[in-house]
Amino acid sequence: xxxxxxxxxxxxxxxxxxxxxxxxxxxxxxxxxxxxxxxxxxxxxxxxxxxxxxxxxxxxxxxxxxxxxxxxxxxxxxxxxxxxxxxxxxxxxxxxxxxxxxxxxxxxxxxxxxxxxxxxxxxxxxxxxxxxxxxxxxxxxxxxxxxxxxxxxxxxxxxxxxxxxxxxxxxxxxxxxxxxxxxxxxxxxxxxxxxxxxxxxxxxxxxxxxxxxxxxxxxxxxxxxxxxxxxxxxxxxxxxxxxxxxxxxxxxxxxxxxxxxxxxxxxxxxxxxxxxxxxxxxxxxxxxxxxxxxxxxxxxxxxxxxxxxxxxxxxxxxxxxxxxxxxxxxxxxxxxxxxxxxxxxxxxxxxxxxxxxxxxxxxxxxxxxxxxxxxxxx
Numbered sequence: 001x002x003x004x005x006x007x008x009x010x011x012x013x014x015x016x017x018x019x020x021x022x023x024x025x026x027x028x029x030x031x032x033x034x035x036x037x038x039x040x041x042x043x044x045x046x047x048x049x050x051x052x053x054x055x056x057x058x059x060x061x062x063x064x065x066x067x068x069x070x071x072x073x074x075x076x077x078x079x080x081x082x083x084x085x086x087x088x089x090x091x092x093x094x095x096x097x098x099x100x101x102x103x104x105x106x107x108x109x110x111x112x113x114x115x116x117x118x119x120x121x122x123x124x125x126x127x128x129x130x131x132x133x134x135x136x137x138x139x140x141x142x143x144x145x146x147x148x149x150x151x152x153x154x155x156x157x158x159x160x161x162x163x164x165x166x167x168x169x170x171x172x173x174x175x176x177x178x179x180x181x182x183x184x185x186x187x188x189x190x191x192x193x194x195x196x197x198x199x200x201x202x203x204x205x206x207x208x209x210x211x212x213x214x215x216x217x218x219x220x221x222x223x224x225x226x227x228x229x230x231x232x233x234x235x236x237x238x239x240x241x242x243x244x245x246x247x248x249x250x251x252x253x254x255x256x257x258x259x260x261x262x263x264x265x266x267x268x269x270x271x272x273x274x275x276x277x278x279x280x281x282x283x284x285x286x287x288x289x290x291x292x293x294x295x296x297x298x299x300x301x302x303x304x305x306x307x308x309x310x311x312x313x314x315x316x317x318x319x320x321x322x323x324x325x326x327x328x329x330x331x332x333x334x335x336x337x338x339x340x341x342x343x344x345x346x347x348x349x350x351x352x353x354x355x356x357x358x359x360x361x362x363x364x365x366x367x368x369x370x371x372x373x374x375x376x377x378x
């Protein structure tokens with residue numbers, strides 16, 4: 001070992017194979033090595049003290065062990081990454097494989113791909129997919145480095161497109177994909193809902209965790225059943241009257257002060273509006289088919305407004321300002337389908353945490369779950 005003026009090299013540790021216990025099948029308690037159902041799991045148990053080969057590295061800031069330095073290696077794009085797939089495969093999953101260039105995957109050799117998943121790679125451009133246009137129905141580009149939507153012109157058979165966790169600022173060049181039923185834009189940098197006209201078959205639109213301030217431009221999405229808008233900057237529920245088939249609306253973690261705009265949604269079944277600035281449940285008068293209501297983490301003082309909702313199955317109202325057990329009985333006792341309620345973190349629970357759950361159970365005997373506790377089995 002030599003000393004030089006190069007950068008520091010970390011200390012090296014020498015392990016004698018005689019120090020390793022259990023490697024040859026020792027099954028004694030405490031002495032054997034854990035094994036999974038498939039055998040060796042790679043966990044070595046070291047019982048002797050480790051010996052430092054180069055102790056001078058700890059005291060000499062200029063120490064460098066040049067003999068142990070390995071030359072750098074550049075990993076090129078793996079053009080053979082998909083060679084194990086049969087050419088008539090219908091599904092390709094290439095997740096977290098350091099793919100940066102789709103053309104280098106040579107997708108043109110595959111004749112029947114219906115689902116292509118390229119999650120968690122370093123793709124910056126949507127390109128190289130046109131050769132799959134005749135068969136491709138699901139394209140998943142979740143968690144890449146894509147900043148612009150383009151390169152989808154020929155993929156008119158797509159039914160599902162996932163561009164979540166990218167760097168997209170504008171929704172563009174997707175409204176010709178008229179067979180889409182599901183589209184995902186979660187966790188991008190989108191500031192406006194736009195350019196979705198004509199997607200009449202769309203059933204599910206995911207726009208959570210963006211920078212949207214207003215619900216708009218959804219008029220033509222008449223088939224939409226699920227709309228996910230959580231973690232944006234929306235201040236009001238509006239412009240959704242045309243969504244006559246909407247069943248699920250998620251608008252959690254926004255800046256909403258009141259429940260509005262739901263009067264003309266006859267099929268709405270689930271409303272998720274936690275982590276906002278609500279003070280009451282006014283606005284649910286005409287949502288007769290509601291089954292699930294999540295209003296947790298608001299400033300609601302009263303649950304008045306639920307008595308008429310005969311299909312209610314779940315009410316999540318934790319961490320509000322609800323304190324009246326008599327009001328809960330009045331609003332919810334006759335809701336025969338109700339099976340789950342959450343009231344923890346309210347004055348109702350905080351005033352007497354020991355008796356709280358038993359009080360709710362006696363007040364709502366039909367309920368099977370109170371907070372995270374099952375109190376009755378069906």
